Amino acid sequence: MKKPLKIRFYPSLEEKLNIITHAVGLALSILGLLLLLLKATKFDSTKLLISFVIFGSSLILLYSASTLYHSTRDLRKRFIYKIFDHIAIFILIAGTYTPFALITLRGQTGWIILAVVWGIALFGTILKLFFTGRFKILSTLLYVGMGWVIIFAIKPLNENLSSQGLYWLMGGGLAYTIGAILYNISRIKFNHAIFHFFVLLGSYCHFMAIYNHVQV
Secondary structure (H helix, E strand, O other): OOOOOOOOOHHHHHHHHHHHHHHHHHHHHHHHHHHHHHHHHOOOOOOHHHHHHHHHHHHOOOOOOHHHHHHHOHHHHHHHHHHHHHHHHHHHHHHHHHHHHHHHHOHHHHHHHHHHHHHHHHHHHHHHHHHHOOOOOHHHHHHHHHHOOHHHHHHHHHHHHHHHHHHHHHHHHHHHHHHHHHOOOOOOHHHHHHHHHHHHHHHHHHHHHHHHHOOO
């Protein structure tokens, strides 16, 4: 069921950049969650509050997992944190969808999108926990596929989300996609740190879309 998960150690300078970029991401995510909570309390909407909490918490989870993974040199801990990191990606993608599904899309379309992405996130979590180190191509396809599920609801999304919000949303998806491509080109110097930068950029774009354009 399981096979050894390859644990990679990066050169000292690159590892420092990996830690710094996502430690900054963690700090910004905590600040972002606080800002989302402050905004949500201005509206009488439980769904808005819940969706903001889920999104903000998923950001914190991802950047915590990544920072812990890159900060430790202990093989056992690094192994655990790497699994945690991979699971956190599924949760962040689903968490990012949640405000758009619950608030922007609403109704049947929103609930279907929500069920699909959280269903995939659950499946991906099981995959990482019980089939550790296996089905890497499937995992990558699940990440990318989850990220672009929104295409199937592009018409109602376009009708209910401002053009600026849509630009921020698509910009975030594009940043994550570019980052994923660069992550797999090992000949690029500091490719993992560059990948981290694009993850930060994608998170920022999606935060801007949600904070400024997801409205009850």
